[in-house]
Amino acid sequence: MLPRELVEEVLRAARRRGGSFSELFVEERTSTSIRLDDGKVEELTTGLDRGAGVRVALGTSYGYAFSNRLDRESLLAAAEAASVALTEGQPGTVVDLTEREGAGTNRTERPAGTFPAADKVAWLRELDDAARSLSSEVVQVIGVYGDSLQRRSIANSDGVWVHEDRPRIRLASQVVAAREGNIQTGMFGPAACAGVEFFERFTAKAIGEKAAQRALTMLESIPAPAGEMPVVLAPGMGGVLFHEAVGHPLEADAVDKEASVYRGLVGTRCAGELVNGVDDATIPNGWGSYDFDDEAEPGQRTVLFEDGVLQGFLYDRLRASKEGVGSTGNGRRESYASPPIPRMTNTNILAGVSKADAIIRDTERGVFVTSLGGGQVNPASGDFVFGVSEGFLIERGEVTTPVRGANLIGRAIQVMSAVDAVADDFDTWEGICGKDGQQAPVGSGSPTLRISKITVGGTGA
């Protein structure tokens, strides 16, 4: 996007007071979003975003400044501003840039940007029809379509220069079902770093139907029980829990600040022995996948747990260099407007050997969670909470009545240590994770698994 001479000049300007390295992140992003509400296209928005961020680091300290403009004057002004964070020192060097090729993790067959908006509206109509035709109790359907193409170019004073395009596509459905004053909602919104071939995996029809089915199921629900009990998590849901409760405390900034429950525990068992977990940026077209992270380090597969034993943390450059280890390629940023911080990519618990139905049969009384609405964790104490958006009672080894208004609450190490069954199935869930005010698309995945004891918060008996 920018000529080599200019990139090198900006990197040099940022190091005018020295520092351990300087970096230039340039981005251009086009996006389309369409919202179909009550059968009508309510909103059709196209956006054009563009900017460049300059960072200069010294140890774990950094200065950061960005500009929406990519001309020489604006970029040098950003470099000057970023360098202010450093105290006066000798100017640092900039190694001649060498461009690196990516692995093509998110190769697209049919880029969404080449499809007319009318096609995208048609997908939303298909979703809407599918949800409504399921039952007359479906009273509202919202469909949201979004695609974007982020073109990134990252260079640093170590001479690294990478370019990568990240395509994103998502189709989400939110359905309201009503019966005699009882109103319930259902949601489903898969996503990928891909083009329109995404719909080969999930059709618009299936996305509409799944959300509608969830809302209809919840019409039958009773208030969730409260107290400690076994919980079986359906495929994909254990990944959500793993991301929130375990993944965040494993991010190296929390560890560095001594604000992680896992600090000092590498090599020790802090989860059930059936738990094998990874963070993997290399899954083709995964929602959290990439060739290079947002500081030009190659994305990789990092083993976090092996047979319940903690293997390591998720690093960006600043935290890795402080610990004297290599970055795990987890430095991510929302856009040019923010500096990178350690973030997860696709965080998965790997499949085991049990059969899902056998795990249910083996559970006398508990809750079967088929959809989680998101959650929150305090990495320092390990306390977490999750809303259950679709769940069922397990009674005498059988999945019975749906329950509503439940959440799951616990402490990371205790809950992961209570995982006592892991099935041989697997599914993923795509979400948007918020941290330090930055949003990042993240994938998570898991097989069916059981937590032998966790607190369920509900209003029922």
Place this chain on the structure above:
Amino acid sequence: MPELDDLCRTAVEAAESDEAVEAYAEESRRTEASALRGEVEGLEFAESRGVGVRVIRDGRLGYAWAADPDQDEVREAVRRARENAALAAPDEHNVLPEPADWTPIPELFREESAAIGADDKTRLALALEARAISHDPRVTKIDEAQVGDAVSRVAIASTTGVTAEYGRTDAWCLAVTLAVEGEETQTGFSYRIARGLPELDWEAVADEAVQRGVRMLGAGKPPTARVPVVLDTFAAMSFLGVLAGALSADAVQKGRSLFASLVGEQVGSGLFTLVDDGTNVAGPGAAPFDDEAVPSGRTELFTEGVLNGFLHDTYTAHKGGTVSTGNGKRGYRSPPGVGTSNFYLDAGETPVEELLRDAEGGVLIQDVSGVHSGANPISGEFSVGATGLRIAGGSLGEPLREMTIASTLPEMLTAITGVGDDLRFFSSVGTPSVLIGEMTLAGV
């Protein structure tokens, strides 16, 4: 660099004769400094601007935006918005507001604050950390100490003749402490905002972050029970977002609000008065006009528990046959929708100590988590994670964690038996402490 009003004018001039066009432009200059272990952890400068364009043609609405556009790119955004409109459904309620008189609020812009340099902010961040780690032997490190400010401007123009512009300054600081005893770590959070850095009570932020962390050390899990609950200002604030969603006329008109059919009815306790007031200069969300250039107003949503009405932007007002309450909110990247200005629960007269005495045997909740996923704005049911302290003998006792509180919004509002005199704003949302007569608390 073109001025914001020039960019807006360019968009309006690009309108064709049979369409309505509105441009919303904003720019901000934001600086944020953070400290860690006695050093500057980070210093961030952000200068951003952007323009969003609405085109309405035959009742069809299209939108396009661009970051920091030049005049040509603004014209291009008008063209793209026009294309997008062609695919949208016609809706007679897609209208732009007519120009209206608004009163400037000079207090929103602090010249002296806008001139404060980066060095002062890094010094303040360092002082914030130093104070937080010097008070209690159990707090020797922090998770975060951050100080920031922003100078922003907004300009709006449209083919109906609207031209409006204003500027503001904002400042904030936050601290998260780590309180450690043995193997246990607890965090303590505090946050304050002001119009400018000089008015920011950063010492109070440091002290409160220490107190809120230290008092949670040794926390255990309570038995499941129905007990009186005092929500402190931090905890009560978390629920206001859910209430705001359900009080938006948009949610009501689409049948997505539990309050839809309850206007004129006693929904909450007589102690519950809820206000949205963009003209209240004491609140951080004050502005002379909303993001459609409709003058800000004061809307009493609940008066002593009785629901009066809802928050409107121009679209929902036209649809509902009423007038906008000045609650059209947005950034430049999206068209306006119903949002809050200063949204707060009116303060009561009861000192917090008295609320605690009235909640004997109950729990003070100091933090709730998972509200965004654990509360259903349509049914009003919620179940959220909580931490807090047992109330015994009128004061705070044993710390409690790993518990949930669950109820429904109407039940909770009806069960309010005390409202504190300690109204406090967090961003543009404010609340005093609130006593709920009884709630389900789930633990062991």
